[in-house]
Amino acid sequence: MQRARVRTGEGLADGLADAKGKQARAGVLSPEDRLLRSCRGESVDRPPVWLMRQAGRYLPEYRAVRAGVSFLEMCRDVERAVTVSLQPIDLVGSEAVILFQDIFTPVPAMGVDLDFAPGPVMAEPIRSAAQIRALRVPDPRESVPFVFEIIRALRSELSSRRIPLLGFAGAPFTLAAYMVEGRGSKDFGVLKRMLHREPALLRELLGILTELTVGYLNAQIEAGAQAVQLFDTWAGLLSQGEYREWIQPTHQEIARRIDRASAPFILYVHNGAHVVDQMAEAGADVISLDWRVDIADAARRFGERVSLQGNLDPCALAAPPLRVAAMVKEMAAAAAPARGHIANLGHGCLPETPVEGVRAFTQAVRSL
16 A cells, blocks of 8 residues: 655655545445445545534534523533534535534533533532542433434434434543543643542542443444544543553443444544554544644554544634645645545634634545
């Protein structure tokens, strides 16, 4: 298989030629087929495209639907959640829908009192053995039934258009980071002190949250999610060795226990350029890379084992449309040697992202 060398004109041509070969073998596909085949390493006509946080504050239409309700109310309102989940399809040209929710949606039913200000804030941070052992692992079908109503409604809307639906969950370590710290932090010092001083407590908490995550993702798949993504936003806080000890086992257990035969599993680690090796060993079908990762290097080293997703810097969408298109071509050429590539950002759309930049991104991918 040819390897892309994106820093030269010759390398760009090599990568695009390899991608064209895959297209010729695949024919023209529906968005649903394109995404699922890419996840599983099967031939496609071109990369599929969606964006993390594609339904969000950068869209005036999203702000109009959100007006007058809190974030938690928005998550529980089936009609509003369905509406904003669907907006990126027609407004910016995304080729997949991701369920509109928050990573903390299933957590309050564990017995955790939290609010959003705007991120999650715990009324009482979880720092003792008694608090951890009081946590419940509820059946999500009973504790957050609105999530599955939204999924079923979205599948009904999307099935005739052959557009895929993604579910998602927060990873155990990221959920634990907020629950122990009490709120967001730059360095999560309280969490790290627990890791070093009371490792048994943190392991117990991660075990409970892993059970929650497995049950929650499987329930989403059962309701109709066609692929699921695990967001580990704060896993990049740890060194390679710490990641291998504390985080990789939870990713591997989740990959092993969810119904991947029905829905491919995508793993995203923010700020995780130093742990891509461990990500590739997690058992996921796709590893989603943030913009700090050299996607050409990842394609060369891991692309035969896992598909890749990403990884344009979200800030790059502020560039003129022609520049966005050029960066998309470079990204696609770099990722072409991998068994599959899903075009996406290296993190979520920022609130100040220009809508025309998002449209330029999706249009450039659809034109490959």
